[in-house]
Amino acid sequence: MTENTYDYHAVKGFALSSLFWGIVGLLIGILISLQLVYPQLNFNSWLTYGRLRPLHTNALIYGFTVPAAFSLFFYLVQRLGRTSLAFPGLARVTLYVFNIAIVLAALSLFAGMNSSKEYSELEWPLDIGVVILWVMFSINIIATIMKRKEEQMYVSLWYILATVVGVAIVYIGNNLAVPVSWFKSYSIYAGANDANVQWWFGHNAVAFVFTTIPLAIFYYILPKTTGAPLYSHRLSIVGFWALVFAYLWTGAHHLIYTPLPDWIQTVAIAFSIFLIAPSWASVINGYGTMKDQWGQMRSNYLVKFIVLGITFYGMQTIQGPSQAIRAFSALVHYTDWVPGHVHMGTMGWVTMTLSAGFYYMIPRIYNTEVYSVKLANLHFWLVLVGQLIYSATMWITGIRQGAMWQAMDKDGSLVYANFIQTLTPNYPFWNMRTAGGVIFFAGFLVFVFNIYKTIKSAPAVQRA
Amino acid sequence: MDVDKKPVTFIILATLVILVGTLLTTFIPLFVGTASPSIEKVMPYKPIEVEGRDIYIREGCNNCHTQTVRPLLFETARYGNYSKLEESAIDRPHLWGSKRTGPDLARVGTKYPAAWHYQHMKNPQSMYTQSNMPSYAWLADNKLDTQYAEKKMKVLGYPYTAEDMKKLEGKTEMDVLVSYLLRLGKELKQ
Numbered sequence: 001m002t003e004n005t006y007d008y009h010a011v012k013g014f015a016l017s018s019l020f021w022g023i024v025g026l027l028i029g030i031l032i033s034l035q036l037v038y039p040q041l042n043f044n045s046w047l048t049y050g051r052l053r054p055l056h057t058n059a060l061i062y063g064f065t066v067p068a069a070f071s072l073f074f075y076l077v078q079r080l081g082r083t084s085l086a087f088p089g090l091a092r093v094t095l096y097v098f099n100i101a102i103v104l105a106a107l108s109l110f111a112g113m114n115s116s117k118e119y120s121e122l123e124w125p126l127d128i129g130v131v132i133l134w135v136m137f138s139i140n141i142i143a144t145i146m147k148r149k150e151e152q153m154y155v156s157l158w159y160i161l162a163t164v165v166g167v168a169i170v171y172i173g174n175n176l177a178v179p180v181s182w183f184k185s186y187s188i189y190a191g192a193n194d195a196n197v198q199w200w201f202g203h204n205a206v207a208f209v210f211t212t213i214p215l216a217i218f219y220y221i222l223p224k225t226t227g228a229p230l231y232s233h234r235l236s237i238v239g240f241w242a243l244v245f246a247y248l249w250t251g252a253h254h255l256i257y258t259p260l261p262d263w264i265q266t267v268a269i270a271f272s273i274f275l276i277a278p279s280w281a282s283v284i285n286g287y288g289t290m291k292d293q294w295g296q297m298r299s300n301y302l303v304k305f306i307v308l309g310i311t312f313y314g315m316q317t318i319q320g321p322s323q324a325i326r327a328f329s330a331l332v333h334y335t336d337w338v339p340g341h342v343h344m345g346t347m348g349w350v351t352m353t354l355s356a357g358f359y360y361m362i363p364r365i366y367n368t369e370v371y372s373v374k375l376a377n378l379h380f381w382l383v384l385v386g387q388l389i390y391s392a393t394m395w396i397t398g399i400r401q402g403a404m405w406q407a408m409d410k411d412g413s414l415v416y417a418n419f420i421q422t423l424t425p426n427y428p429f430w431n432m433r434t435a436g437g438v439i440f441f442a443g444f445l446v447f448v449f450n451i452y453k454t455i456k457s458a459p460a461v462q463r464a
Numbered sequence: 465m466d467v468d469k470k471p472v473t474f475i476i477l478a479t480l481v482i483l484v485g486t487l488l489t490t491f492i493p494l495f496v497g498t499a500s501p502s503i504e505k506v507m508p509y510k511p512i513e514v515e516g517r518d519i520y521i522r523e524g525c526n527n528c529h530t531q532t533v534r535p536l537l538f539e540t541a542r543y544g545n546y547s548k549l550e551e552s553a554i555d556r557p558h559l560w561g562s563k564r565t566g567p568d569l570a571r572v573g574t575k576y577p578a579a580w581h582y583q584h585m586k587n588p589q590s591m592y593t594q595s596n597m598p599s600y601a602w603l604a605d606n607k608l609d610t611q612y613a614e615k616k617m618k619v620l621g622y623p624y625t626a627e628d629m630k631k632l633e634g635k636t637e638m639d640v641l642v643s644y645l646l647r648l649g650k651e652l653k654q
Contacts, residue, residue: 050524
């Protein structure tokens with residue numbers, strides 16, 4: 001089969017959409033980071049922190065990560081199945097509808113139309129839009145896998161199918177609501193049940209967007225890039241099924257010490273700790289594959305992205321379960337430790353791996369070489385340093401603030417009785433965090449520039 | 465079983481595996497009532513409080529403020545009695561939150577009078593020089609849109625009287641938000 005029978009139009013379109021909305025989401029991230037120290041930057045109602053924070057998270061989940069997955073998954077199902085995309089026309093329509101939906105989503109969040117549910121704030125008409133888009137995407141993925149010419153489905157395809165199923169279940173489950181008008185609805189769940197459903201969704205958005213998506217890409221590009229076979233097929237099987245089983249039990253670790261019944265919290269804590277095993281199955285598979293290849297960390301820029309990505313995944317999946325333990329949760333929950341944790345995952349593991357996926361795929365689909373390895377290295381160091389500054393400052397100030405909240409005198413009175421005393425010491429750390437974010441953003445711009453120049457350097461016929 | 469050679473079987477199996485934890489920890493509790501306390505003791509929201517709560521949601525207050533006090537000594541010393549299941553029993557959606565950039569608000573209605581909230585919402589820095597809370601002075605300039613007020617009550621199933629609805633007349637978004645804040649911590653009938 002020749003290269004020409006693959007259909008890459010939507011692959012290219014979603015890659016560019018992802019980079020564009022990535023820039024938007026990161027810029028908003030920098031603004032809201034500044035607003036936390038300089039409240040005068042809340043210029044008007046559309047630009048207040050309360051409205052922009054959901055815009056930041058939604059832009060980077062649904063605007064950056066999801067189209068990156070659409071792009072890379074449309075590529076992977078074709079390559080791993082040695083077949084062309086089942087419905088190229090549908091994929092193009094998906095691309096246009098997607099970008100319209102993201103624009104409407106952004107406008108609606110600016111205007112304050114939101115359901116308040118974290119990471120699924122969009123109001124019901126847009127929720128329906130998201131579901132329709134997901135169905136369109138899923139039909140193409142499943143139909144292409146069905147008509148594959150390679151009998152066995154490689155690990156990456158399992159993670160792709162898990163993403164397809166998992167996102168659909170948790171997104172629909174959490175967004176069931178009764179409309180009041182086109183712009184307003186109320187959740188069908190109430191109180192503790194609503195919270196329980198919300199965090200079942202919240203934590204499995206992490207599972208099926210920030211875990212199975214990068215894992216699908218990781219399992220493909222690591223052996224491809226290093227030229228070494230996957231360390232253990234059996235380990236990948238055990239890891240996969242244990243992961244998709246266990247994740248769904250863990251959401252209530254976001255609700256420790258809330259009124260949610262204790263048994264639900266305790267079950268969630270137990271499964272969170274169990275989750276270390278399947279998470280580390282992938283980490284071990286990665287390091288095992290690298291066994292005789294560590295020299296490539298020096299010679300191959302892509303390997304650096306992949307190995308650092310999976311390393312941050314490994315750290316993330318130790319840190320997460322630790323936070324689920326009651327004693328630790330009591331200290332860090334509701335503090336900046338948590339955004340520090342989330343951003344190690346998103347800025348370290350997810351973005352590193354998606355970037356590696358693009359660096360691997362873009363030159364191949366445009367039939368060219370990456371524009372500049374030097375720039376790719378610069379990108380690597382900027383996002384690495386930016387992310388480490390971000391996470392470390394947030395962990396420090398999170399522990400600090402948690403400890404100040406807890407501090408009591410011998411007579412049982414609070415040492416820092418006024419909340420503001422525990423808030424203002426955050427400011428220097430938040431400024432450092434902004435600096436880390438700006439460095440990360442600079443790295444991302446280098447990445448986008450490098451990809452742009454790579455596409456520009458393609459033979460004219462490939463660029464179309 | 466070569467499940468990795470049969471995509472349809474694979475999808476069905478993956479769905480079932482995903483549904484086990486989903487049903488046992490999230491959806492079965494909905495139906496067996498583990499997390500559904502009696503609502504007899506709960507004061508239903510008045511229309512003015514529903515409208516205020518919707519402003520709270522619209523402005524994303526939950527991004528910086530939680531509404532759940534943990535049963536920990538240092539926590540009850542700061543915020544008051546820990547939160548009970550019943551207190552949020554009729555809340556759709558819940559607003560427990562996940563981050564405390566500002567303090568918890570579960571009991572804030574029992575702490576300050578209305579005038580305090582008006583002043584604080586208008587200019588937080590006038591009360592705490594170093595506060596990072598945005599000014600919401602503009603809420604006082606926005607007349608409340610009451611178009612859906614009655615429909616909201618019907619959808620939520622809270623009882624209301626014509627007199628309750630009348631209280632919305634001439635109110636600003638600031639007024640109803642303050643009314644909502646004053647309710648926090650007084651969810652249960654005395």
